[in-house]
Amino acid sequence: MAHYTELNIGPIHPSIHGILKFKVKLQEEIIEDVEITLGFLHRNAEKICELNYYADNMVYFDRMDYLDAMNMEVGYLTAVEKLMDMEVPERAQWIRMIMAELNRLGARLVGLGAFGLDMGMLTPFFHCFIEREKIQKIFVEASGGRQEVNYMSIGGVYQDFNDQIINDIREFLKEFKPYLEDIYSMFMHSEIFWQRNDGVGILEPDVALDYGVTGPLLRGSGVAYDVRKDAPYMFYDKVNFDIPISHKKDNIGRFILKVEEMRQSIRIIEQSLDKIPDGPYFNNKAKKSMMLRLKGDGEAFSRIESDNGEFGVYVRGNGTFKPWRVHVRSPAFKNISVVPVMAKGMMIADLIVIIGSIDTVIGEIDR
Amino acid sequence: MNLLTRIHEWFSFLGNPASYAIGYILETLFIIIFVAISFIALIYIFRKYMARIQRRVGPNRVGKFGILQLIADAFKLIGKESILPEGRDDLAYKIAPLIIMIATLVSFIILPFGDLAYFGSLTITHSKITLILLFGILSILPIGEILGGMSTRSNYALIGTMRAVAKDVSFEVPMLISALAIVMVSSRSFVTGSAITGGFNLSTIVTDQIIPYGIIEPLGLIVFFISMIARASYSPYDLAESDSELITGYTTEYSGMRFGLFYIGLFGMIYLGSFFISILYLAGSNGPVMTDLGFIYLFIKTDILVLIAFLVWVSLPRIRIDKFVNLGWKYLLPLSVINLIYAGFFILYIR
Amino acid sequence: MKRTGDSTMYKIISESEDKNKIKIINIDKNDLVEFMEDYKGKGYYLSSITGVDMKDHLEVIYHIHNYDTHEYIEVKISTTDDKVPSLTKLWKAAEWDEREQYDLMGVIFEGHENLRRIVLPDEWVGHPLRKSYDLKKVQYISMDPEGKEHVSYNENEGW
Numbered sequence: 115m116a117h118y119t120e121l122n123i124g125p126i127h128p129s130i131h132g133i134l135k136f137k138v139k140l141q142e143e144i145i146e147d148v149e150i151t152l153g154f155l156h157r158n159a160e161k162i163c164e165l166n167y168y169a170d171n172m173v174y175f176d177r178m179d180y181l182d183a184m185n186m187e188v189g190y191l192t193a194v195e196k197l198m199d200m201e202v203p204e205r206a207q208w209i210r211m212i213m214a215e216l217n218r219l220g221a222r223l224v225g226l227g228a229f230g231l232d233m234g235m236l237t238p239f240f241h242c243f244i245e246r247e248k249i250q251k252i253f254v255e256a257s258g259g260r261q262e263v264n265y266m267s268i269g270g271v272y273q274d275f276n277d278q279i280i281n282d283i284r285e286f287l288k289e290f291k292p293y294l295e296d297i298y299s300m301f302m303h304s305e306i307f308w309q310r311n312d313g314v315g316i317l318e319p320d321v322a323l324d325y326g327v328t329g330p331l332l333r334g335s336g337v338a339y340d341v342r343k344d345a346p347y348m349f350y351d352k353v354n355f356d357i358p359i360s361h362k363k364d365n366i367g368r369f370i371l372k373v374e375e376m377r378q379s380i381r382i383i384e385q386s387l388d389k390i391p392d393g394p395y396f397n398n399k400a401k402k403s404m405m406l407r408l409k410g411d412g413e414a415f416s417r418i419e420s421d422n423g424e425f426g427v428y429v430r431g432n433g434t435f436k437p438w439r440v441h442v443r444s445p446a447f448k449n450i451s452v453v454p455v456m457a458k459g460m461m462i463a464d465l466i467v468i469i470g471s472i473d474t475v476i477g478e479i480d481r
Numbered sequence: 482m483n484l485l486t487r488i489h490e491w492f493s494f495l496g497n498p499a500s501y502a503i504g505y506i507l508e509t510l511f512i513i514i515f516v517a518i519s520f521i522a523l524i525y526i527f528r529k530y531m532a533r534i535q536r537r538v539g540p541n542r543v544g545k546f547g548i549l550q551l552i553a554d555a556f557k558l559i560g561k562e563s564i565l566p567e568g569r570d571d572l573a574y575k576i577a578p579l580i581i582m583i584a585t586l587v588s589f590i591i592l593p594f595g596d597l598a599y600f601g602s603l604t605i606t607h608s609k610i611t612l613i614l615l616f617g618i619l620s621i622l623p624i625g626e627i628l629g630g631m632s633t634r635s636n637y638a639l640i641g642t643m644r645a646v647a648k649d650v651s652f653e654v655p656m657l658i659s660a661l662a663i664v665m666v667s668s669r670s671f672v673t674g675s676a677i678t679g680g681f682n683l684s685t686i687v688t689d690q691i692i693p694y695g696i697i698e699p700l701g702l703i704v705f706f707i708s709m710i711a712r713a714s715y716s717p718y719d720l721a722e723s724d725s726e727l728i729t730g731y732t733t734e735y736s737g738m739r740f741g742l743f744y745i746g747l748f749g750m751i752y753l754g755s756f757f758i759s760i761l762y763l764a765g766s767n768g769p770v771m772t773d774l775g776f777i778y779l780f781i782k783t784d785i786l787v788l789i790a791f792l793v794w795v796s797l798p799r800i801r802i803d804k805f806v807n808l809g810w811k812y813l814l815p816l817s818v819i820n821l822i823y824a825g826f827f828i829l830y831i832r
Numbered sequence: 833m834k835r836t837g838d839s840t841m842y843k844i845i846s847e848s849e850d851k852n853k854i855k856i857i858n859i860d861k862n863d864l865v866e867f868m869e870d871y872k873g874k875g876y877y878l879s880s881i882t883g884v885d886m887k888d889h890l891e892v893i894y895h896i897h898n899y900d901t902h903e904y905i906e907v908k909i910s911t912t913d914d915k916v917p918s919l920t921k922l923w924k925a926a927e928w929d930e931r932e933q934y935d936l937m938g939v940i941f942e943g944h945e946n947l948r949r950i951v952l953p954d955e956w957v958g959h960p961l962r963k964s965y966d967l968k969k970v971q972y973i974s975m976d977p978e979g980k981e982h983v984s985y986n987e988n989e990g991w
Contacts (some may be wrong), residue, residue: 121636129725143640143802153951158936161960161967196851232725234716234799240535306717306798323877323899326925337899344902414851415895415906426895428882439961443880443895451928462640463801466726480951 118146121462125154129232129466132476134450136465143461148454156480163440168194169268169405171440176262178442179478181224184210184217185420186478187266192347193416193427194268194437198408201397204349206270208390211348212283213256213265214418215379215386219290220249221421222376225473226297229369232470233310238300245293248286255279268408270396280387287380294380298373311365315456315468318363325455326448329423330375331472334368336361341419353385365471372473409433422446422473446478483602484508508605509590516589520752521551523784527791534795555741563737570632577629578739581746584621588753591615593684595766595775603776604684611683612660615757619712622746623649626721629743630731641730644802645721648711651809656708658817659701662824663694663761687765695762697827701820702762704813709754710790711809714747717797720805722747755786842867854895854906861892861909865917868894868907872922875900881929883937885963892916892939911939918943936961953981 124135133154139147159174166174175186188210195202227242250260256279257265257272265272301307317327319335332339340357342350358374360367400408410431417426423445430439449472457465485504492500525540525548532539540547565574591611594603608614623646630642667689668680680686686694695702711718722730729735732743759765759782766775800808842863848856859867876896884891894907909916918941919926930941931950938959941947949956953973958965972990974982984990 119636119639121640128728140640153953156951158960160936164961193852199851230798234719234723234725235797236531237535237795240537244536304796304798306800309804310798310801321924324924326878326880326923326929339899345904412851415854415904416852417904424879426880428880428893428895430884439882439884441880441882441884447928447932448925451925461801461803463723463726463799 117141123462123465125151129228130469130476131228131474134474134476134479136453136469138462138465140462143463145457145460145462145465148457148465150450150453152450152480154480155476159481160440160442164437167406167435168198168408168410168437169400171437172264172267173262176264177477178444178481179221179420179422179425179446179475180261181475182217182221182421183261183263184213184265185221185418185425187264188214188348189416189418189420189425189427190429191266191268192418193414193429194410196414196416197410197412197429197431198268200269200400200408202269203394203397204391205274205393206395206397207348208386209271209275209395210266211350212275212383212386212390213253213263213271214348215383216249216252216283217263218379218421219376220246221475222372222379223249225421226301226369226372229467229470229473230301232466233307235301235304235307238297241293241297241300245290245297248290252279252282252286255282267396267400268405269400270394274395275390280390283383283387287383291380294373294376301369308366310463310467311369311471313364314460314464315365315368315471316363317452317456321455322452325452327423327452328445329419329421329449330368330372331449331452332423333357333359334371335363339424341417341424345417347416347418349386349389350382352389353382355379355382365467368471407435409435410437417443420445422449422475422478442481444478444481446472446474446476447481450474450479483604484511484597484600485605487600505605508603512590512594512603512605513586516752519780519784520748523752523787524551524748527788530788531791531795558741558744559738561737563739566633566635566734568634569734573628573632574734575739577625577632578735578742578746580625580628581622582742582749584618584625585746585749585753588615588618589749589756591618591683592753592756592760593687593765595687595779596773597776598773607684608682610681612664612681612686615683616657616660620653622750625746626731629735633734635734637727637733638731641721641723641727641733644723644727645714645731647802647806648714648718648721648809651806652708652711652813655704655809655813655817656712658814658821659698659705659708660761662698662701662817662821665821665824665828666694666697668828683760683765687760687767690764690767693762693764693767695764698762698820698824700816700823702758704817704820705758705762706786708809708813709758710751710793711805713750713754713790715751715790716794717800718805719799720802723799725799751787751790752783755783755790758786759783842870850906854904856906856908858908861911861916864907864909865919865922868896868919868922871896871905874898876903876905878919878923878925878929879904881926881933883933883939883961885937885961886910887963888912890914890937890939892933894919914938915940915942917941918947920944935959938962953983955981955983957983 119140121138121140122135123138124130125133135151137149138145162174163171172187175190176183178186223242223246227239230238253263254260257263317335319337322332322335336359338357338359343357355378358371360371411433413430415426415428417424425445426443428441429437432438456468485508488504488507489500492503529539540550543549543553590605591614596602626645627642630638664680667686714721732740735743759779763782766779768778842859845858850856876898879895879897882893889910889912891908891910896905896907916939918930930944931948933939934941934947935949935952936959957971972984972987974990
């Protein structure tokens with residue numbers, strides 16, 4: 115007779131990266147089945163968005179993937195601006211792109227640090243967070259916000275870049291590059307890190323596609339899909355960067371891929387800093403006094419590449435000041451749904467590492 | 482001349498029985514307090530050191546340079562509410578932390594500490610079988626772990642207990658066999674070349690080490706050191722407490738001072754293990770220059786070992802349970818047996 | 833317009849484009865499974881499911897995506913009785929998406945084997961994204977020792 119231990123990992127647990135519950139059926143330490151319970155951080159942002167003016171909704175998108183707030187804003191704005199037929203000045207788009215990529219670096223750093231912590235590696239966590247703090251300081255300089263920045267607005271950005279910020283970013287990148295290699299080697303030169311991750315959390319590409327998985331998790335399975343390349347938004351078609359993929363399909367592959375993507379992000383920022391033109395930083399039709407009087411009509415779906423994958427926003431307007439329906443296609447929501455497949459037959463320790471390598475943000479899953 | 486007779490001298494006006502009783506109590510207290518204070522200082526140094534590795538500042542608020550931080554932490558722990566879980570086995574739940582802490586503390590009074598200037602030898606226990614005594618006390622520790630884990634109805638504690646027991650069983654054996662090799666080597670005296678009977682006596686093992694046994698048996702030293710880190714549940718072998726998987730393993734349901742006692746046991750264990758290694762393998766209180774300050778030599782050796790263990794702790798990720806048990810049975814056990822055979826050849830042909 | 837394949841047969845009501853140049857295909861809800869089967873054969877994968885409450889009827893919008901040709905298509909169906917066929921047999925991704933739309937919008941996916949609430953408590957009353965949902969009525973949840981949730985409108989009986 116099969117005899118199981120039932121273990122509730124979560125809702126409050128040190129390594130779930132938020133509040134999420136995994137109900138795990140164990141035989142000895144081998145996982146037989148995982149059942150995921152969501153909703154502990156559910157705020158129904160989609161409903162709240164329906165009750166607000168278009169411009170007000172930015173703060174709720176900030177708080178979805180709270181680590182990657184800039185990309186969330188970009189995702190919402192690309193949809194809403196299409197809905198309103200709002201032109202965005204070139205300078206504003208470049209600024210958005212730089213900020214989005216910087217925030218992607220920041221979110222990745224948190225992900226890598228927490229990944230190390232999940233394995234009991236204390237040291238890289240601090241190194242990652244110290245580097246991330248420098249990015250946050252740039253955000254403070256630009257927007258006044260540290261994590262939930264609320265930097266962008268419909269038709270542009272809240273504040274123009276000055277020379278100080280551009281200098282800060284350049285300096286940060288110069289210092290950051292060797293540190294990134296340091297952090298990378300801290301992981302990769304550890305024999306135990308390889309033991310823990312090699313061949314753990316294997317995700318076959320057809321399974322990944324079937325579950326709608328996107329982002330590093332999909333590219334880690336060998337499918338080269340990145341919205342920035344396949345359906346370029348903003349000016350991603352005007353900069354040179356590569357989409358790395360890994361055919362290893364396991365945690366190691368995903369880890370190397372994530373770090374490689376950070377290097378590509380640095381490339382994008384460097385090119386963007388050179389290309390950023392002069393000009394207005396917001397569209398006059400959406401200046402601050404007019405912001406609440408913007409109307410949207412029809413429907414628009416936009417997708418962007420956030421830290422976790424394809425972040426889609428569907429907005430439907432009915433000609434009033436408020437959206438009729440806002441729907442978010444959350445990448446982390448899809449990514450976490452594949453955990454039971456990846457964790458089956460593994461051990462508890464592996465489950466924790468797999469969750470760490472997926473790098474979920476609960477704010478985005480529950481919305 | 483040793484510490485006991487010194488104290489006996491001071492209190493001789495009370496008569497023999499009373500002064501000896503006071504002497505025993507005082508010297509035990511003296512050693513435990515000295516060990517505790519020196520260990521607190523060591524943890525402070527380590528925290529500063531770890532902070533530097535992690536590009537932080539480390540404790541710097543409580544007291545000058547933050548030296549009182551650990552005291553503050555201890556008071557915080559004592560002041561915390563002790564939450565009793567529902568459905569516990571009350572007696573087992575309450576004595577488990579005491580078993581862990583007392584067993585760890587009692588082990589310290591068995592060690593041969595060497596001389597300290599005016600006080601003479603600080604060794605408290607004068608027995609011929611201190612090695613066996615020490616291993617006996619160490620084998621009490623798993624009882625505390627089992628009682629602590631099983632008395633609460635938590636699945637995390639249950640899995641943590643299973644891991645802790647697996648850890649103790651698989652690393653006790655290589656540790657014992659390595660110690661046995663020491664006993665074999667020390668059964669024949671370096672000094673006189675004749676067989677001596679004090680192979681199980683830690684004091685004899687120390688005085689006999691003109692060459693440290695770590696040089697004669699490097700394999701044994703490595704096996705013993707790894708086993709010691711594993712027994713003390715230190716990263717990368719902290720599976721029983723693995724905080725990212727099992728919250729804190731068998732201590733999950735403990736809080737406040739009871740958790741603090743487990744914690745003392747954990748930290749005490751690494752210190753005890755380091756003492757043990759410096760006595761068995763690094764010539765204990767013997768130094769390059771013979772003085773009456775052997776105690777200091779012993780402390781320096783021990784502290785270096787503790788710092789190495791801590792350095793391993795901050796730099797390595799945690800190993801997985803199956804690999805961990807494999808390490809114990811498939812690598813360390815054969816290595817320790819090879820070491821034992823080598824020790825046999827050594828005393829037969831080389832000595 | 834009518835297309836006939838080997839085994840597929842569905843009718844496209846109309847085609848249009850949304851403001852972001854994504855193709856919208858309107859079909860009847862009875863044709864949905866056949867349509868999706870056809871597109872699955874062409875290499876499309878489900879990306880997201882959106883329910884929209886139009887007060888007199890529900891619109892359910894499926895975004896499907898081809899990873900080879902990078903085509904993104906919006907498929908729109910409408911239903912008056914809240915019921916639409918489930919796509920869980922075609923794509924695993926539909927499982928959670930449909931649960932989410934059922935939970936928040938009240939779309940009933942026929943053929944979904946595990947159509948439970950996903951983010952809200954199991955006993956929750958109503959579907960919050962409906963326009964008719966009363967936001968002023970606060971629901972409080974409590975849990976009994978067996979782990980079953982109960983809903984109450986009284987502030988003192990839950991949190």
